[in-house]
């Protein structure tokens with residue numbers, strides 16, 4: 001991090017005072033204004049709901065240029081990695097900062113392979129869930145519960161403990177996701193097999209059964225691996241920021257990753273891939289055509305969003321969506337089948353990219369727009385889309401968590417607020433208080449009945 005010569009002046013017109021703020025230059029991307037001492041010096045906070053203009057940390061892992069549609073992992077363009085690398089190689093890169101040598105790669109793959117099995121007690125956790133539980137709900141619970149199994153390595157301040165925890169989480173995530181899937185289906189859990197690589201093992205644990213031989217389709221495995229790579233990290237997105245915030249209190253990494261999975265689940269974030277398929281199915285099964293649907297989205301009163309479109313950072317085509325669109329088209333070509341979903345998606349994309357509403361707001365397809373169609377073509381049910389995103393994102397969460405703990409400027413995350421509530425109220429005994437309105441009473445009754 002270089003201190004830039006650039007300085008900024010903040011002028012308080014009321015007090016007729018000036019404050020000097022330093023600029024800091026990154027290796028690329030927008031410079032930042034260092035406001036770390038602002039409150040001490042001025043008594044003022046900055047206000048930035050949703051952090052649209054706030055750099056919450058200093059990171060060397062991932063860079064996004066949202067205007068140009070560029071995404072780099074440790075300096076390498078995402079397209080090159082997605083088309084040439086493997087998920088575990090990319091994981092090593094994100095975690096350690098450089099691509100591994102041949103021997104380091106082998107050692108890393110072996111380490112991960114040797115941690116893929118779960119403690120047998122974990123299977124009882126699954127059995128506590130309803131069969132119709134969403135796999136994300138099970139993953140949140142089970143990943144958090146892993147903290148109860150590894151007391152030997154929970155000293156966050158010990159680098160060796162941190163490393164073994166990262167290996168364990170990375171290795172066990174596909175096992176947990178596949179178990180959630182199998183539990184949902186009512187099929188027996190399939191143990192990981194160490195003869196397989198990371199992604200083959202995941203497909204084996206999802207689709208094999210004890211009664212039949214299961215042959216892994218190498219094309220499917222290659223695509224799944226590419227999906228993991230494309231989701232591996234995305235700088236300070238909501239779930240990664242959640243992991244950093246949870247970890248900033250020195251909580252254990254299992255708890256932090258469980259928090260990240262929770263944040264990812266929302267349909268504004270990782271849940272969007274599931275929402276895209278639901279949206280396309282709705283168009284397919286109703287009288288709407290893509291053009292009508294786009295009109296419905298543009299009529300803001302409906303509060304319908306075009307799922308898989310728009311991004312806080314990308315104001316151009318998401319480079320991950322480009323890779324996935326190409327892979328989706330290639331897969332259907334290879335399988336020699338026509339996909340109604342792909343046709344609808346492409347039509348929506350074409351209409352939206354030509355439409356002034358989307359052009360003015362710079363709304364383009366994001367990573368979720370094509371990933372659902374691709375996953376569905378691989379035989380993955382909709383409820384597993386976000387768990388697959390979570391598997392891919394795990395290495396990003398872990399790398400960012402490790403980077404944070406090792407950062408010299410590391411501090412517990414503690415944002416401040418603009419308070420706009422009431423002040424100086426006097427306590428009244430319950431008999432002196434006003435009656436609750438009828439609406440509040442109805443709400444209480446409904447809540448009470450729902451909880452019966």
Ligand code: ACO
Nearest residue numbers: 267268269270272305306307308309310311312361366368
């Ligand atoms: N469809 C229609 N309008 C949209 C969409 C959309 N998908 N996305 C944004 N807009 C509009 C908003 O209505 C708003 O319009 P206004 O200026 O007239 O009020 C404007 O574009 C800006 O939208 P914000 O919500 O303020 O943008 P923000 O950066 O906060 O949101 C988000 C980004 C949440 C991704 C949003 O674009 C969205 O909801 N997209 C659909 C969900 C989705 O695909 N999420 C996945 C994101 S990628 C990921 O997490 C992996």
